[in-house]
Amino acid sequence: MKAVLAVLAAACSCGLVASGCAEGAKKAEAAPAKQSNLVCSNHTAWQRLADRIKAPVYCPGWLPDPLIGAIGNRWNNINSVSADRSYLESFVWQETGGGAAGGELHVNLRGYPGRTKIPTCRTGGAESIDVPCFADPHGTVSERGITATMYTVNQDADEWHLLLLWRRNGNLYTLSEHVAPPLTYNHVVRYLHQELRSLILVRPTSET
């Protein structure tokens, strides 16, 4: 997975960003747009995901500019479903360069159908051990009927991320965002609230 991330992240580097480095950085600092009518971008792809895993998925109606939560778009660097039907949708914007010229926005959405227990991850390296994929709970966040617990120490693609975790009808879901420039910890918390508020539940066709 990390190799995939590396390749796809490289494609998002400065030279390929249509809006240009300076403009991109400025956009990343911009405040979240005010929520109005939520729209799931590329709803068809999210519907296809829900049908594939046979469980509801959450489509982000808002992600920080320039990210757009459409599966298959230029920012969607991971679109992955595992054998256990768990999924990871990752959206990343990255620009290289020091100081204010560089930065990254990275949002992950995960779902674990049929399980509510926090999964186990390997730490990697020579002395790899099993650890919870999401650890160190820091209170709860509530938006639009979802009450999520915030975890601050997370693994794999969620490493260095703040992560919201909640359960719905026997399924486990997470939403996380990378704490990295140009965002501070407080920026990320604010964005996570906005992102959680924007989630649109997409049910599998068999349930509708």
Next chain:
Amino acid sequence: MQRFTRKQVLAGAAAGAVGAAGIYELVDRLASSPPARPEVTVAMPEQHLLDGVRVVTSNDVEVLVPPLHHQVITARVTADRAALADAQQELTNTLAAIDADYVPSPAGLGVTVAWGLPYFRRLVPDAMRRYLPYDRRADRPVIFDAHRFPSDPTNTRLESNDVAILLRSDTHAHIDDAAKRLQDTKLFEVTSIRRGFAGGGFDGGQSLPKRLAVDAGVPGSELIPDTSELFLGFTSTQRAGMGPGKIANFETLGYVDFRGSDYFRNGTHMHLSHIQEDLESWYLNFDFDERVTTAFRPNLEVPQNTQTVAQGPKDVSTVVDVRRDYRSSQRIGHSASIQTTSRLQHAVVAADGTVYPKGAAIPVRADFNTLDNPFSFSVIADETSETPAAGVHFIVFNPTGDDFRRNRNAMDGVLPGGTIPFPPRDRNQGFNSVLQTTHRQNFLVPPRRNRSFPLANV
């Protein structure tokens, strides 16, 4: 995916934050009222000991409440050999005047004047050869030039200051006043100023490290526990973890041969270093259990979010314990590894009749957190920055320089009887992966009676 290191891009994170110098101006405004302190009236023969230190109970553990504010001034002596006697008298008078205005306690002002080898070598070389105490265990003088340890970066600077003056108080104005008086003497050419803070949360309010780091916009600061004594989230001044009484004096444990003179009796050795702390990595990559393992020892179970962990004699790890934990977990904890050399292996009766029990801590620590990056002021251009950074000015008093060396080596897995091999700054080796030492120097702390230009009068 390549991650940006947190050090790489601070422009965004620090935007809107106050620079290091500005942060310190906020200290007195942010600090709550100085904590109540016991009365103190007598200055001890030792410079390095503070009287009137309050003891509180945290998680059923006795904790010494450190002074809130700290400053270290390093300097080069301006006088030459011919002028040394006059300089000695002037500093004696200045220090006496400061003592007259402030009791030697956290409520007043603690002043510790420590001298580096460059001073002794340049200005009193003959007397140094005759009077410098000798470490029997190490078969060398009690003070020697600092060196890098296995986990130190190759660019850790080994300093050569003549003198370091440590000022400690609950009231910042006391420190400012003393610093001004000392600088007004013109006896010193200041080479650096290092400022910092500790505690402030033992009575339930937000501690200084938490408040100042958040105000400075230091990455990771939001996750520091509100009342934490230090940035890393754990109390470090457990009474049982600090050397009691005069244990760190040259004469107490019998390590030192004074070579027929009492000139340095009641003195000690001081190590001064600056260490950067990567708070974001500490709080975003280490969950609470791993932070406990890292700070203390593997397989130690404490309730989630505990800040004060018992460090009494029954909690002390031996070499056997550390090796056993390493075999089961491939890790060593910071406290446990150091305890193999920093605790008494058997009870000692000192010359004054005081009994120091087995397991007693030997070092007397006086470390404090800082937002200096790495210093508030320095004559060296790249040793100051407007961007605050989390760190610690580490100060510890040991009976000899070699005693400190043994403890610091143990932190790197160099234990009595053999080394546990780790790559430098390995994540499994205590705190080392989130720490980076930038500067080191050893000093000799004379007794109070000879604190002014020691050996200039012999």
